[in-house]
Amino acid sequence: MTALEQLIEALRRLPGVGQKSAQRMAYHLLQHDRPGADALAHALQQATHSVRHCERCYTFSESPLCPICQDSRRDARLLCVVETPADQAAMERTASYHGYYFVLQGRISPLDGVGTREIGVEPLLARAADGQVEEVILATSFTAEGEATAHVLAEALRVRGLRSTRLARGVPVGSELEYVDLGTIAHALVDRRAT
């Protein structure tokens, strides 16, 4: 494989990028934006080197504790559970939530061999049992897998005497939280219901 073919191959691994777009990106970088190619290579190395996971909430963080977990002014009685750092970022942008977070490693998906162990249910249960958390807000996606994940989590929490709620169904069914408009998320947060 030539260096050009290898670049196209590597770009194809990006989500949402097919053969045509990968080729177009590679040609664009080499023909019109070599500084952009250098910047991207550098940013990738920087990010894979310095971006780790927060030791408490598992979101992306460049320090052992992320800025939110370090912020003692947040409401320690609330713990919001999301599937991904992207979902957490969407929640933060609504500016209507002031508790802490727990970021799962995705959602339960039996067909892909992803179960409670893989998404990190044990660390979540340990985190929720810190004695300060009074309500766990289950903000997993409103897809079949996200609902199943919320159901499993609610049960596990209930067994341990922990109360959980779910975002209101204001979130359009079948959609991923990350792509929902902020107003809808904010509204669903206010209307959260007991599970």
Added chain:
Amino acid sequence: MTALEQLIEALRRLPGVGQKSAQRMAYHLLQHDRPGADALAHALQQATHSVRHCERCYTFSESPLCPICQDSRRDARLLCVVETPADQAAMERTASYHGYYFVLQGRISPLDGVGTREIGVEPLLARAADGQVEEVILATSFTAEGEATAHVLAEALRVRGLRSTRLARGVPVGSELEYVDLGTIAHALVDRRAT
């Protein structure tokens, strides 16, 4: 800016990638495909380091002369002029052309300050006057700018006593060559007309 934000910024420079997709790509790489991030960084560095332009036809090449220009079995009487290496690759995939190529640096676009000098008309005229070329096939895009470029090239070639043809109008008007299906390009090549 954090390393994550810098990565999102760098991904946004790719053609067709907006804020949302850049964020999605960055999160995907960091959460699920760090080897993919490393591979992409490496491929970018390799490509910007080793991919140069062919000294004769100006397409991407890792050697001074590209494999096509090095191939003495091709028909030296034919020279096909395209706007980009991507267009040349599309032409090659039709397997219906056996001459040589000349890759312009884009197409004439007065509004963007891109004229005959910027796209490399002089090197093309020098290449076409090698004494072997009998027909220059103008395969620029069938857009207003591509047509204008073909017109300017046809005139410049005519003045120097060189014959030029244009791909037949089988190519859908308003489309970029790179995205045309191969059968249409092959057909348009057979039907090429004098300019």
